[in-house]
Amino acid sequence: MPYSNLPLCSEISTLLAANFKTLTEVQQLAIPSLLEKQDVLAIAQTGSGKTLAYGIALLEQVRLSPCTTQAIVLVPTRELAQQVSESLLPYANATDVSAISLCGGIDKDIQKQQLLLSPEILVATPGRLLDLLLDKAIDVSRLHTLVLDEADRLLDMGFWPDIQKIIELLPSKHQTAMFSATFSSELQTQAAPLLSEPKRIQTTVTNSLVEGIEETLYLVNKGSKANALISELKKNNWPQVLVFIDAKDNADALCKKLNKAGIVAAALHGNKSQQEREATLEQFKQKQVNVLIATDLLARGIHIEHLPVVINVELPSHAEAYVHRIGRTARAGEQGTAISLVCHGETEYLSAIRQLTQRELALQELEGFPVTDKPSSGQSKRAPRDKKANRRTQAKKSIKQFKSNTHHTK
Incomplete structure (x- = not known):
């Protein structure tokens, strides 16, 4: 479906046509409903174009009656706030709409000065937005739309109490749109009171993965992971690789190992200052850094055009x-x-x-890295009366389950 089929102003339509050939599925389904001022619940896989799905609808609504703050987009991280703001900027400029980012790590007084200019759209993290609302630095009397982007991550990161407080400070009548890549039963419970007869949009099977990703999983010894990563990086010589790891300290340690091996790497995590994080991310985007090691805090705030490879050095606990x-x-x-x-x-x-994910995700052996570790019996963690449970656990964790299939999973 082309963008010309939507009731959009010529400025937005022209920009969209210059940058994209057609609407993505979530855009095709969400934009008309949002323009009709319906509440929306959209379950759409990451990378599906949902930022512009709600962003274009917001800009189209706001440009018709520019005034003080009319729309707020809540996101879980600073990086995502910045990414959303940057994505909307060309369209906001074309329609003479002001959109700013509000998040921690930036002087609150500077943000209060920006708010004096009455920006129509705010892209914010919950904590900073709540602070500014309590300080009465934001005029929300004419606010008509609230968007919760990455709603599942907002819930996972413990932002829901802040979100409920924020909603209490907003006008009682407003449109709510919720976008999420996954939709757990817990999120379903939390979302229900916020939405009024929402238009439900589900572009793919819940929690599904992008079909264009070729997934390969290797069974390796825990102590061999760093060397296995270095081997894969040198063998394939990818121009850009995003590596995920669980702990901040582990990210820094792995970064040192890669640099020592002659691989240009940098770490990105919550202990870095906002300035450091922005500089590192920009170096990666410009390919001055080949390997970026990140923790889950930043999993959704990183958008790299044409990123070829993602590597999990550790599987996430969630x-x-x-x-x-x-x-x-x-x-x-x-x-x-x-x-x-x-x-x-x-x-x-x-x-x-x-x-x-309802995917097989079969494990393979990685050439040059034979597995010598044994599955944990768990005996040291259980009381003696649980010996039968230990044996059951050990049986479940037998390497046999890993070797049932050795082909690439797609």
């Missing part, structure tokens, strides 16, 4: 995070590769990911 991590590649219909290095201790994580 299955949904796997979907978001590998969704950094194969965006907007492109092809991509996702590699995971899995050790025996991550069996339960892998089982949860398989259950969530």
